[in-house]
Amino acid sequence: MLRILVLIVAVMGIANVQARTLPADPLESVMWQYMAERFMPEGEIVFDDKVIVMAPLSAENQFHVPITVDATALDDVQEIIAIADLNPIPLVLSVRPKEALSYVGFRLKLQQTSPIHVGVRTGDGVWHVSGAIVDAAGGGCTAPAAAHGESNWMQTLGETRAYAGRETLSNARMTLRMRHPMDTGLAAGIPAFYMNELVVKDDAGQVVAEIDMYEPVSENPTLTLKPKVGSEETVLHVSTRDTEGNTFDFPLTVPASARL
Amino acid sequence: MKRKQTLLAFAGSLALGVAGFSTSATALDVSIDEIMNDQSSGEDILSYGLGPRAQRYSPLDQLNKDNIKNLYPVWSFSFGGEKQRGQESQPLIKDGVMYVTGSYSRMWAIDIASGEELWQYDARLPEGILPCCDVVNRGAAILGDKVFFGTLDAKIVALDAATGKVIWRKKIGDYEAGYSYTAAPLIVPTEAHGPLILTGNSGGEFGIVGQVEARHPDTGELIWSRPTIEGHMGTLKGQESSMTGVANESWPGDMWKNGGGATWLGGTYDPETKLAYFGTGNPAPWNSYLRPGDNKWTSSRVAIDVETGEIAWGFQTTPHDGWDYDGVNEFISFDMEKDGETVQAGATADRNGFFYVLDRTNGEFISATPFVQNISWAKGMDENGRPLFDPENRPGNPTESADGKKGKSIFAVPSFLGGKNWMPMAYSQKTSNFYIPSNEWGMDLWNEPVTYKKGAAYLGAGFTIKPIFDDYIGSLKAMDPATGEVKWEYKNKAPLWGGVLTTAGGLVMTGTPEGYLKAFDDETGEELWKFQTGTGIVSSPITWEQDGEQYVAIVTGWGGAVPLWGGEVAKVVSYLNQGGSVWVFKIPEGLASN
Numbered sequence: 001m002l003r004i005l006v007l008i009v010a011v012m013g014i015a016n017v018q019a020r021t022l023p024a025d026p027l028e029s030v031m032w033q034y035m036a037e038r039f040m041p042e043g044e045i046v047f048d049d050k051v052i053v054m055a056p057l058s059a060e061n062q063f064h065v066p067i068t069v070d071a072t073a074l075d076d077v078q079e080i081i082a083i084a085d086l087n088p089i090p091l092v093l094s095v096r097p098k099e100a101l102s103y104v105g106f107r108l109k110l111q112q113t114s115p116i117h118v119g120v121r122t123g124d125g126v127w128h129v130s131g132a133i134v135d136a137a138g139g140g141c142t143a144p145a146a147a148h149g150e151s152n153w154m155q156t157l158g159e160t161r162a163y164a165g166r167e168t169l170s171n172a173r174m175t176l177r178m179r180h181p182m183d184t185g186l187a188a189g190i191p192a193f194y195m196n197e198l199v200v201k202d203d204a205g206q207v208v209a210e211i212d213m214y215e216p217v218s219e220n221p222t223l224t225l226k227p228k229v230g231s232e233e234t235v236l237h238v239s240t241r242d243t244e245g246n247t248f249d250f251p252l253t254v255p256a257s258a259r260l
Numbered sequence: 261m262k263r264k265q266t267l268l269a270f271a272g273s274l275a276l277g278v279a280g281f282s283t284s285a286t287a288l289d290v291s292i293d294e295i296m297n298d299q300s301s302g303e304d305i306l307s308y309g310l311g312p313r314a315q316r317y318s319p320l321d322q323l324n325k326d327n328i329k330n331l332y333p334v335w336s337f338s339f340g341g342e343k344q345r346g347q348e349s350q351p352l353i354k355d356g357v358m359y360v361t362g363s364y365s366r367m368w369a370i371d372i373a374s375g376e377e378l379w380q381y382d383a384r385l386p387e388g389i390l391p392c393c394d395v396v397n398r399g400a401a402i403l404g405d406k407v408f409f410g411t412l413d414a415k416i417v418a419l420d421a422a423t424g425k426v427i428w429r430k431k432i433g434d435y436e437a438g439y440s441y442t443a444a445p446l447i448v449p450t451e452a453h454g455p456l457i458l459t460g461n462s463g464g465e466f467g468i469v470g471q472v473e474a475r476h477p478d479t480g481e482l483i484w485s486r487p488t489i490e491g492h493m494g495t496l497k498g499q500e501s502s503m504t505g506v507a508n509e510s511w512p513g514d515m516w517k518n519g520g521g522a523t524w525l526g527g528t529y530d531p532e533t534k535l536a537y538f539g540t541g542n543p544a545p546w547n548s549y550l551r552p553g554d555n556k557w558t559s560s561r562v563a564i565d566v567e568t569g570e571i572a573w574g575f576q577t578t579p580h581d582g583w584d585y586d587g588v589n590e591f592i593s594f595d596m597e598k599d600g601e602t603v604q605a606g607a608t609a610d611r612n613g614f615f616y617v618l619d620r621t622n623g624e625f626i627s628a629t630p631f632v633q634n635i636s637w638a639k640g641m642d643e644n645g646r647p648l649f650d651p652e653n654r655p656g657n658p659t660e661s662a663d664g665k666k667g668k669s670i671f672a673v674p675s676f677l678g679g680k681n682w683m684p685m686a687y688s689q690k691t692s693n694f695y696i697p698s699n700e701w702g703m704d705l706w707n708e709p710v711t712y713k714k715g716a717a718y719l720g721a722g723f724t725i726k727p728i729f730d731d732y733i734g735s736l737k738a739m740d741p742a743t744g745e746v747k748w749e750y751k752n753k754a755p756l757w758g759g760v761l762t763t764a765g766g767l768v769m770t771g772t773p774e775g776y777l778k779a780f781d782d783e784t785g786e787e788l789w790k791f792q793t794g795t796g797i798v799s800s801p802i803t804w805e806q807d808g809e810q811y812v813a814i815v816t817g818w819g820g821a822v823p824l825w826g827g828e829v830a831k832v833v834s835y836l837n838q839g840g841s842v843w844v845f846k847i848p849e850g851l852a853s854n
Contacts, residue, residue, distance in 0.1 A: 154386040183384065189342065191382030244384055245417065245429035 023047055027131050029115040031085040039083055039091055040119050040127045048128035050074050053118045055132040062110045062140035064218045069118050071102035076123035080104060084216055086114035088141055088186060092216045097225075099202065100209040101171055105224030108216045109140035109184070144190055145181035145219045153181060158248035164236060165255070172229045172254040174200070174236065177222040184215040195221055197241040202227075203234055231257040288405045288421045290354060292455040295403065295447055296531050302805040305353040308399045308444035309684065310761075310802065312529040313593040316686035318803045321765040322810040323847065328767060328779050328789045330851040331812065335375030336793075339366065339817070339840035343395075346819020347840055348682070350399040350444065350759065350800040352407070353813075359421070360815060360842050361397040365411035369424060372806060372844065379424030383411040390438045390715060392465040393821035396798075398526070398682070399444035401457060403477050408457055410441030416459050418480060428480040432459055432473060437714050438466025443526030448474075448536055448566045453483050456566065460523025464541040464586060467518035467718035472527065472538050472564060484569030488521040488540045488557045494569050501569060510554040510579075518712045519551075520544030521558040523588065525682055530593040530606075533621055535563040535572055537606065539588035547707040547720030548582035549657045549667075555580055559587040561608060563623060573623030577610045579646065582654045583637055583705060584676035584721070585612035592694075593620050594687050598742045607741050609685055609696045611678030612637065616645065617741050629744030631737055632679035632698050634728055637672045655707045655721070666706055666722075673702035675725045677755070677821060684800055686760040686768070691782050693738045693747055695768050697756040700728045700735055701829065725827035733829065736760070736770060738785060748785030750778075754832050757820050759800025769812065771797025773822070773836055777814050777843070795839025812845040 022045055025032035036045060050073040059065045071077055080102065082092040088111055095104045102120065117131040147153035162176035178195065185192030194215050200208040208227045227236060233256040239249040290306055298304070299311025302320045310316050323331065339347070343364040351360040357378065358370040365383035370376065389395075389412045400409040407421045414433040417426055433439025439461055446458040456474040464470070470488035475481060484496045490505025511519060520543045527538035543551060543558035559578035562571050578585040587610045596605040596617065606620035613635045617626040625645030637654070638647035656668025677699065685696045703725045710720030727733050734752030739745070754773040761769045767788070768780040773796040779789040796818025803812045817839040822829065 148387075151387045185382075191384050193384035243426060245426040 027115040027117070027133055029085045029117070031090075035083050035085055035090060035117060039081060043121065043125035043127055045127045045129055048074070048130060051118055051120050051128050051130035053116065053130050053132045055116055055134050057135060059110055059134050059136040062136040062138070063143070063146070064107045065110050065134055065136070066105070066107050067116060068105040068224070069103065071120045071128070074102060074120060074122055074128055077102035077120055078123055079121040081119045082106070082108070083117045083119070084108060084110060084114050085117060087111045087216050089184060089215045091214050093214060094212040096210045098207050098209055099228050100200070101226040101228065103226045107218035107222050109218055110134060110136040111141040112136060112138050141184050141216060142186040144187040145183055147179070147181040147219065148190070157246065160248065160250055162238070162250060162252055164252040166229070166257060167226060169231055169257050170228060172227050172236070173224065174227060174252055175222070175224045176238065177220055178240065178248065179220050180242065182215065182217055182219045182221065193243055195240055195242045198223070199239050200225060200227060201237045208236065229254050288354060290402050290404060292403065292447065292449045296449065304355070305351070305802050305804050306402055307447070308350055308401070308526065309528060309590070312448070312531060314528040314590055314684065315592055315594065315689070316684060316759065316761050316800065317689050318761065318763045320763055320803055320805055320810050322805070323763065323767060323803070323812070324765040325767065325781055325788055327847060327851065330847045331779070331789055331791070331845050332848055333791070334811070334844045334846050336841050336843045337368070337370055337375055337377070339363070339368070344817055344819070344838040344840045346394040346396045346798050347815045347817030348396040348398050348799050348820060349815045351802060351813055351815065351842060352400055352402050353802070353804045354402060356806060358813070358842070359400050359402065359407050361400050361409050362840055363395045363397065363817065363819070365397060367400060367407070367409055367419065367424070369421070370842070372811070375844070381419055381424040383413070383417065385411065385413050386435065389413050389435050389440060390463070390466060391440045391442070392463070394819050394824055396442050396820060398442055401445040401447050403447050403455055403457070406477065408445050408477070410443060410445060410459060412440045412442070414439035414441050414461065416441065416445060416457070416475070416480070418477070430475065430480040430482070433461050433463065433468065438463040438468050443524060446527045446529060446536065447477070448529045450567050452567050456483055458527060458536055458566070460526050460538055462522050462524035464520045464522035464524065464544060465717050465719060466715065467520065467544045467712045468522060469519060470521035470523045470540050472523050472536070472569070474566065474569060486564055486569040486571065488523060488562060489516050489519040490556050491516040496569055504571065505556050510556045512552055515551045518544055518718065519555065519558065525588040525590060528591055528593065529566070530620060532593070532604065533563070534566060535620070536566050537561055537563050537591035537593070537620070539591065539608070541588050542581055542584045542586040545710045545718045545720040546582070546584050547658070547710055548580055548654070549659065549707065550710070550720065553580060559585055561591045561618070561623070563620070575618055575623045575625070575645070577614070577616060578612050583612070583672050585610065585678070586676070587611050588682070589680060590684050592685070592687050594741070596742055597692070605741070607687070607694060609680045609694070609698070611674070611680065612647070613674045613679035614641065615694070615696065615739060615741075615744070627744060629739070631696050631739060631746070632674050632700055632735070634673045634702070636702070655705045658707050658709055664709065666708055669704050669706035671702055672705055673728065674699070675701045675703035676705070676723060677701065677725060677825065681757065681821065683757055683798070684759040686762040688762040688782055690764050690766065692740070693782070694741055695760045695762055696737045696739055697758065697760055697770055698735045698737060699733050699755045701725055701733055701755070702728055703827075723827070725825070725829050727829060733832065734772065736780070738768070738782070750780060750785050750787065754836070755822055755829060757798040757822055761801040761803060763803060769801045771799065771801065771814055771816070773798065773818060773833055775816070777801065791845070793843055796836045809846050813842060815842045817841065
């Protein structure tokens with residue numbers, strides 16, 4: 001009986017989603033409708049120039065395609081998601097900026113030439129979408145990580161290089177790179193194994209920003225965020241976790257504004 | 261990971277999505293009481309061994325000697341990929357879901373009604389793991405909303421039973437030093453700490469030190485640890501607790517530092533004595549001339565107080581082992597009727613070929629009976645259960661040879677793979693017999709010099725294994741523990757390497773390397789039913805009841821230590837093909853009463 005009820009609810013849910021009309025995709029992605037239904041299942045969708053997506057026209061290295069998203073022109077941003085439409089695993093990451101500017105820089109793996117869609121959800125539930133097409137040679141997601149050429153890659157897991165500086169009187173800019181193979185599970189014989197959570201907190205334990213990462217984030221994840229800070233010196237606390245439950249934590253000091 | 265994608269991809273896979281929702285609608289919550297009562301509840305299997313005592317006895321009797329002929333497969337589930345090798349796992353069952361582990365540290369949740377996968381977890385293993393004897397896993401543990409299992413890189417991992425996602429993962433040992441883990445974890449109740457999850461360790465061929473560890477199931481926090489080798493310190497709540505034994509009492513010099521005694525088969529628990537029973541493996545190295553003394557507690561059974569991790573008692577089956585009689589074998593608590601009295605007993609069928617009955621409250625020796633033929637290393641046991649060694653059949657000291665490189669070779673029975681190896685026996689509350697999967701084989705064995713090197717094999721011995729009889733090696737025996745009498749024997753051409761199940765319906769079930777799951781009459785040994793699964797069986801069958809019907813399941817896939825170490829025995833097993841799947845059986849509707 002329970003199963004039947006659940007079945008009805010599930011069918012109705014799908015019917016609702018499919019009833020929504022989607023705006024045409026300026027990038028003309030063949031996957032657009034499917035991507036929108038799958039990753040932005042609720043809320044109005046608008047294409048919006050206030051979401052700036054900076055990406056190379058052509059990927060010099062399909063394992064590391066740098067993407068920068070600047071949605072600071074929008075107010076009340078709740079979430080930023082990035083989708084590589086034609087990747088075998090499309091969802092790249094989801095950022096909840098909370099006490100950070102609506103800005104994120106990262107690198108992704110690209111399996112082939114693909115539209116990159118970025119959805120920015122504001123407090124009213126509307127998805128503000130923009131994107132870019134990146135030209136690429138094949139194979140970014142299904143090749144083994146470069147780390148697997150070394151037998152001791154597990155010893156260096158989580159090794160971190162990170163930097164935080166002050167960008168303005170009211171915000172810092174932090175960049176980090178952590179050693180991790182970010183295995184997609186698509187290379188033969190290598191199960192999925194990737195860093196999937198990153199949280200930045202302030203000195204009082206308040207969440208500044210949260211990121212959910214997925215398989216397409218590049219090996220040795222490289223991320224940039226812009227936390228809001230006061231004028232005094234302060235310490236940001238970064239903690240990350242991977243799909244095997246390994247955790248890596250480190251502090252980052254932001255200098256006082258007098259030293260700007 | 262896989263499940264999440266399945267759920268998100270609703271457009272194409274409505275059926276899978278619904279299966280997922282229906283199981284998560286009743287969130288899993290397994291209590292410690294349910295685990296302690298596992299043996300009496302037929303609807304689920306919440307522990308390795310069908311109950312904490314691991315008797316492998318089911319009270320179900322719907323399947324019986326008359327209708328077993330109608331047992332047919334319902335579904336078969338492939339573990340997939342190229343990662344086959346030995347499958348020694350026993351599944352767990354709860355709320356219509358099967359949790360089963362496989363080779364290379366993988367685990368699946370399967371919807372039993374449909375045979376469809378709910379999720380899969382693949383441990384990301386590092387390069388350079390050192391499992392001595394195949395990449396097996398023997399099963400999981402379950403408590404609350406989590407499932408737990410050990411991985412080949414010597415970690416224990418707690419997964420969300422609904423999704424397969426990692427909740428925590430803790431290190432049991434350093435895989436680069438040879439530690440690994442293959443046994444099912446054991447869950448026990450304690451008054452001081454609540455339920456704890458107990459693990460042993462593997463790596464006896466690499467000079468590791470055996471240890472039992474107890475962790476908090478919610479966090480993985482270590483509560484206590486107990487090394488098995490004298491001289492090493494135990495811990496309780498982060499502090500040193502007590503030393504195991506007395507340093508150098510039965511070990512010379514610093515040989516105890518790499519003394520072996522791996523607890524690689526896990527343990528059992530008796531709710532009456534509140535003791536956890538762990539078997540300990542062979543001393544390291546194999547060359548016994550390098551370590552004069554009894555070498556405690558190697559090749560022993562130790563009873564551990566689960567509140568503190570202190571050893572309540574120990575019983576050494578092979579003191580100063582020189583044959584790799586790696587006596588980790590499971591210790592099964594049972595109540596024995598003897599001379600009109602009920603004895604709180606426990607039994608274990610050792611690698612060394614003797615079936616021991618001990619008082620499980622204090623470890624006192626009751627009896628030891630050979631369960632394989634032609635035992636040559638000992639002439640028998642004294643009144644305390646200490647072996648009467650035959651000095652002619654201990655391999656010679658290499659320092660006495662002309663070049664000092666190879667001692668005199670001897671022929672010993674049983675072989676180092678044991679009268680019984682890892683494969684668990686069963687105890688029937690119906691017949692009061694033990695059903696022991698055993699092997700009739702011996703070995704040429706000689707000693708060589710060796711020194712310890714981290715991560716390298718630490719044996720100091722060479723060997724070849726030989727069958728004793730022309731027509732069979734495997735031997736399933738029904739033994740009366742009170743008299744030592746063998747009631748019946750089933751002979752199998754290839755060595756038996758799978759566990760045994762017995763039921764109130766009068767059945768004894770086990771699998772063979774030739775690929776058959778077989779059912780026998782528990783009183784006569786008559787073969788009543790068999791089914792060819794297409795690859796060798798080296799795992800333990802289970803049975804449970806679901807929606808009013810009795811099910812049977814077995815994991816299949818040839819492998820384990822025999823094809824890796826088997827010597828001359830390889831002739832009878834070399835043609836066997838690998839696999840990796842789980843088969844589920846029941847009697848088709850309408851045939852149960854036939």
